[in-house]
Amino acid sequence: xxxxxxxxxxxxxxxxxxxxxxxxxxxxxxxxxxxxxxxxxxxxxxxxxxxxxxxxxxxxxxxxxxxxxxxxxxxxxxxxxxxxxxxxxxxxxxxxxxxxxxxxxxxxxxxxxxxxxxxxxxxxxxxxxxxxxxxxxxxxxxxxxxxxxxxxxxxxxxxxxxxxxxxxxxxxxxxxxxxxxxxxxxxxxxxxxxxxxxxxxxxxxxxxxxxxxxxxxxxxxxxxxxxxxxxxxxxxxxxxxxxxxxxxxxxxxxxxxxxxxxxxxxxxxxxxxxxxxxxxxxxxxxxxxxxxxxxxxxxxxxxxxxxxxxxxxxxxxxxxxxxxxxxxxxxxxxxxxxxxxxxxxxxxxxxxxxxxxxxxxxxxxxxxxx
Amino acid sequence: xxxxxxxxxxxxxxxxxxxxxxxxxxxxxxxxxxxxxxxxxxxxxxxxxxxxxxxxxxxxxxxxxxxxxxxxxxxxxxxxxxxxxxxxxxxxxxxxxxxxxxxxxxxxxxxxxxxxxxxxxxxxxxxxxxxxxxxxxxxxxxxxxxxxxxxxxxxxxxxxxxxxxxxxxxxxxxxxxxxxxxxxxxxxxxxxxxxxxxxxxxxxxxxxxxxxxxxxxxxxxxxxxxxxxxxxxxxxxxxxxxxxxxxxxxxxxxxxxxxxxxxxxxxxxxxxxxxxxxxxxxxxxxxxxxxxxxxxxxxxxxxxxxxxxxxxxxxxxxxxxxxxxxxxxxxxxxxxxxxxxxxxxxxxxxxxxxxxxxxxxxxxxxxxxxxxxxxxxxxxxxxxxxxxxxxxxxxxxxx
Numbered sequence: 001x002x003x004x005x006x007x008x009x010x011x012x013x014x015x016x017x018x019x020x021x022x023x024x025x026x027x028x029x030x031x032x033x034x035x036x037x038x039x040x041x042x043x044x045x046x047x048x049x050x051x052x053x054x055x056x057x058x059x060x061x062x063x064x065x066x067x068x069x070x071x072x073x074x075x076x077x078x079x080x081x082x083x084x085x086x087x088x089x090x091x092x093x094x095x096x097x098x099x100x101x102x103x104x105x106x107x108x109x110x111x112x113x114x115x116x117x118x119x120x121x122x123x124x125x126x127x128x129x130x131x132x133x134x135x136x137x138x139x140x141x142x143x144x145x146x147x148x149x150x151x152x153x154x155x156x157x158x159x160x161x162x163x164x165x166x167x168x169x170x171x172x173x174x175x176x177x178x179x180x181x182x183x184x185x186x187x188x189x190x191x192x193x194x195x196x197x198x199x200x201x202x203x204x205x206x207x208x209x210x211x212x213x214x215x216x217x218x219x220x221x222x223x224x225x226x227x228x229x230x231x232x233x234x235x236x237x238x239x240x241x242x243x244x245x246x247x248x249x250x251x252x253x254x255x256x257x258x259x260x261x262x263x264x265x266x267x268x269x270x271x272x273x274x275x276x277x278x279x280x281x282x283x284x285x286x287x288x289x290x291x292x293x294x295x296x297x298x299x300x301x302x303x304x305x306x307x308x309x310x311x312x313x314x315x316x317x318x319x320x321x322x323x324x325x326x327x328x329x330x331x332x333x334x335x336x337x338x339x340x341x342x343x344x345x346x347x348x349x350x351x352x353x354x355x356x357x358x359x360x361x362x363x364x365x366x367x368x369x370x
Numbered sequence: 371x372x373x374x375x376x377x378x379x380x381x382x383x384x385x386x387x388x389x390x391x392x393x394x395x396x397x398x399x400x401x402x403x404x405x406x407x408x409x410x411x412x413x414x415x416x417x418x419x420x421x422x423x424x425x426x427x428x429x430x431x432x433x434x435x436x437x438x439x440x441x442x443x444x445x446x447x448x449x450x451x452x453x454x455x456x457x458x459x460x461x462x463x464x465x466x467x468x469x470x471x472x473x474x475x476x477x478x479x480x481x482x483x484x485x486x487x488x489x490x491x492x493x494x495x496x497x498x499x500x501x502x503x504x505x506x507x508x509x510x511x512x513x514x515x516x517x518x519x520x521x522x523x524x525x526x527x528x529x530x531x532x533x534x535x536x537x538x539x540x541x542x543x544x545x546x547x548x549x550x551x552x553x554x555x556x557x558x559x560x561x562x563x564x565x566x567x568x569x570x571x572x573x574x575x576x577x578x579x580x581x582x583x584x585x586x587x588x589x590x591x592x593x594x595x596x597x598x599x600x601x602x603x604x605x606x607x608x609x610x611x612x613x614x615x616x617x618x619x620x621x622x623x624x625x626x627x628x629x630x631x632x633x634x635x636x637x638x639x640x641x642x643x644x645x646x647x648x649x650x651x652x653x654x655x656x657x658x659x660x661x662x663x664x665x666x667x668x669x670x671x672x673x674x675x676x677x678x679x680x681x682x683x684x685x686x687x688x689x690x691x692x693x694x695x696x697x698x699x700x701x702x703x704x705x706x707x708x709x710x711x712x713x714x715x716x717x718x719x720x721x722x723x724x725x726x727x728x729x730x731x732x733x734x735x736x737x738x739x740x741x742x743x744x745x746x747x748x749x750x751x752x753x754x755x756x757x758x759x760x761x762x763x764x765x766x767x768x769x
Contacts, residue, residue: 050507160386164408164750232501233573241394241499241754334567336574337501339751340408 014123022129026109029318030265036071038264038325043067045326046333081253086158089250093156098251098258101149105265108142111135112272113197115282115313116289118306127282127314128197135196136188139273140181143228146262147173150230150237153259154247165246168340169237172227175347180224182355186217186362187277200281204288210278216358218278220351225270226331227343231263233335236343271324272317279320282313289313383411386750390419394499394754398764399738401753408750413742417735420764428728432694433459434535436728441529443730444766446491447484447709449520452533453477457614458704458715459535463697465669471658473538478616479653480523480532481706482646486557487516488709488761489639489646496636496758497568500577505567512560515553522549535695536670537663547654554647561643569640578633582744582756589630592743593736596711597638598760602630608707620652635759642709669695694723703731710734710761732766 040055044067047054055067063069085094115127132138147169154166190213191199203209211218227234238246248259275281283289292312297305338346384405389395398420404412424443428436440451456477460466494509517527522543524532532539568574584594589602599606607624609617625641627634663670671690672683699721705714711733718727737760744756 046503050504051511052507160384164384235501236751239501239751241501242751244393333504335502336497336505336568336571336577338573339577339749341749342573342576 018123018125019129022127026114026129027106030106030109030268034268034325035261035264036075038267039074039260040068040071041325042329043070045329049330049333075257078254078257081256083255084250084252086250088158090156090158093152094250095255097149097153097156098255098262099149100152101146102258102262102265104142104146104149105262105269108139108269109272111138111196112269112276113200113281114272114317115310116201117197118293118310119302120306121303125310126197127310131195131197133193133195135194135199136184136273136277137194139269140177143266143269144173144177146266147177149259149262150247153251157247157250159250161243161245162247162249165237165243165249168243169230169247171340172230172234172237172343172347175344176224176227176351179347179351179355180221180228182352182359183217183220183224184277185355186214186358189359189362189366190214196276196281200276200283201289203280204283206280206283206285209280214278214358214362216354217362220355220358221278222274223346223351225274226328227347229263229266229270229328231267231328232332233337234343235337236340239337267325267328268321271321271328274324275317275320279324282317284312284316381406388753394757396762396764398768399762401741403750403753405750410745410748410750410753413745413753415738415741417738417764418768420768422765422769424769425728425730428725430724432691432723433697433725434690434695436725437533438529438531441531442765443732443769444488444708444710444713444734444763445528446763447481447488448528448530449477449480449484449524449532450488450706450708451713452530453481453615454704454706454708454713455715456533456535457706458702458717459695459697461704462700462702462717462719463535463669463695465536465664465666468664468666469536470661470664472541472660473662475616475653475657476523476538476542476662477533478620479542479650480520480530481615482649482653483516483520484530485709486643486646487513487520489643490516492709492758492761493564493636493639496755497564497574499754499758500574502568502574505564508560508564508567512557512564515556519546519550519553522546534663534670536666541662547657550650550654554651557647561640565640569637575633577751578636578755578759579631580629581632581748581752582635582759583629583631584740584744585630588740588743592740594711594740595733595736596708597642598630598635598711598737600624601627601634601638603628608705608712612705614704614706616653616656617649619656620649622649622652632755632759696723697721697725701727705731708733710763710766711737713766730766730769732763732769734760734762734767738762738767 043055055070056064058064058067058069058073060069085091110129111132113128118125150169151166154162154169187199187210188194191202193199230237238248243249248256251259284292293306293309296308299305300308386403386405388401388403390398390400395401398417400416400419402414402416403410424439427439436455437452440455441448443451457466460469490509490513494506494513498506520530521527523546524530524539584592584602586603589599589604594602595606603626605624605626608614610624622645625638625645627638667683667686668690671677671687672680676683677687678684697719699719701716701718703714703716705712712731713733714731716729716731717725720726741757741760745753
């Protein structure tokens with residue numbers, strides 16, 4: 001059953017304005033900040049880890065701005081490259097695949113709360129685009145759509161390497177989706193909800209953060225999330241030394257950039273889900289949601305205080321996301337990649353049983369507590 | 371519907387053409403693979419994409435002119451090839467024992483420095499292709515420092531062209547021992563970091579262990595040499611089996627594996643880096659003083675000052691350059707331990723200033739021919755570590 005309460009019924013215009021602002025905010029954060037910037041972060045962070053200087057050559061009038069302009073040159077390069085479609089390729093599907101890949105990682109963000117609820121001039125602002133009561137289920141459903149993008153890309157390219165890559169994507173995503181769903185069942189049992197705002201509010205107390213209540217679930221979820229993201233150590237589908245570039249071998253220009261972007265956006269989504277489920281969402285440790293609003297209200301007055309609290313909460317949320325992105329990058333640059341059969345083995349023989357055990361133990365503990 | 375059994379689902383094997391323009395084959399080799407899913411049913415190897423007719427070229431120039439070509443065999447450890455060729459020519463001329471002691475030691479040091487550089491490159495590149503880019507860059511830095519040492523000796527990094535028949539191009543620079551000490555201290559840190567990142571890393575272990583394995587007998591049958599043979603459990607190293615240069619005077623161990631898989635090859639190479647450090651340190655301690663060139667103007671050109679002031683010296687210089695060093699009639703084969711296995715030069719002289727035949731025994735040719743044998747039945751992804759660990763160098767294999 002869908003809960004339609006999030007629909008803007010009573011005061012229509014403020015609700016629509018609020019909704020549009022939230023969508024624009026999330027969209028601009030993802031497409032405007034993270035998608036282009038993560039390329040730079042990846043370069044600079046790996047450089048830092050490897051005793052290198054990293055990107056520092058692109059310049060405008062002698063200003064390099066810490067290599068940030070490489071993002072611009074990347075964009076120009078990818079926009080002006082020839083859009084190559086191999087002979088024998090399935091043209092419509094070849095066009096469609098990158099879109100299917102990139103859209104889910106954007107829309108998955110809709111249910112992730114990036115702040116709490118605030119009263120502004122008598123209008124309640126809920127900082128989540130769509131407060132679905134099926135929350136995480138929606139994320140799973142949408143994330144598995146991205147698989148189609150990769151599989152179709154490999155199929156449509158008429159290339160053996162792409163085909164191998166897309167077969168790997170299909171198998172890997174299928175296996176890890178099952179495991180990923182089960183790793184989070186523990187969280188749903190503990191918080192008694194799939195709705196991410198409810199889970200977020202339940203983590204107001206620092207010691208009720210998901211990481212403390214579900215440590216095993218957290219570790220398993222990270223493994224599954226990395227596998228879903230298709231980055232090292234789980235980058236078999238695009239293993240550049242084996243499959244050249246895997247399913248997007250035959251892509252160039254902007255379509256290539258879209259696969260690239262999809263990968264980065266997925267990383268942001270994964271980091272955001274991690275924060276929302278395991279790291280207290282927008283909460284600051286030891287400061288309650290209402291406590292901060294009250295404190296800010298005391299300083300700036302009720303309405304502006306709520307806005308101040310909102311800004312702080314949103315900033316805290318994104319800060320946590322950024323920290324998690326950095327950790328995900330750290331993992332990506334430190335580990336070698338698995339072999340395909342080993343990934344399958346890990347998924348079915350280790351992660352899945354452990355996830356089931358986690359559910360069982362969580363159930364026992366919950367019974368004992370009650 | 372009479373022959374119903376003929377309507378059974380029929381699955382075809384996938385035929386893949388891996389290389390020569392494939393990231394893992396480095397542009398110099400082609401694998402023809404039949405795949406059942408991801409499993410390799412059949413694999414053929416095709417080499418020759420980097421053939422430059424090196425051996426034929428040698429017949430056109432004088433004996434000395436082959437040195438720059440030898441640099442381009444295994445370009446990761448160029449000085450070793452220089453030394454191997456010089457040793458062969460010197461043996462052919464019957465003056466192997468007349469080479470000054472200092473030269474022998476310097477050649478040993480250069481051989482071991484380039485062995486270190488080669489292993490750094492090989493192990494680093496292997497991890498790169500397994501996806502661990504950070505570990506790769508640690509060893510690239512270590513190789514860089516090792517190359518700085520080689521550069522300080524001969525002025526070049528990649529193609530050293532350092533050794534001469536009966537001597538060397540130049541003596542060691544001042545303060546070389548100190549520099550070596552500094553570099554080794556730094557490289558040990560990189561070695562330790564690399565070791566920590568990979569040797570006990572579960573993912574790395576899973577990728578390397580039990581992949582590309584070859585039995586002891588098969589390794590011998592395929593004429594394996596070097597780290598790959600030793601990984602299979604055969605304690606054969608030319609440096610120990612028939613000591614040349616100064617290897618008889620220094621103390622070092624040969625690491626030997628047991629399983630012959632990629633992980634043992636990795637471990638053997640890691641240990642050989644340490645052993646090379648030991649050899650170099652001992653060589654530097656034992657380093658004799660004295661000349662670096664043989665005192666025979668017909669073999670090694672006199673100094674420039676002498677050439678410009680002394681009539682006889684000038685004639686020798688002229689004759690050495692135009693006619694080449696005169697090598698008596700005969701044939702010779704000299705094996706040396708390259709970083710990748712046995713590097714040997716088989717030379718035939720009909721007398722005169724040019725080789726009549728120059729044949730190289732490259733270690734990775736024998737290793738590459740076993741690729742199909744080692745990869746059959748394993749997964750597509752196993753080609754990567756196996757191919758990295760046999761360390762095919764196109765320049766050497768295809769010549």
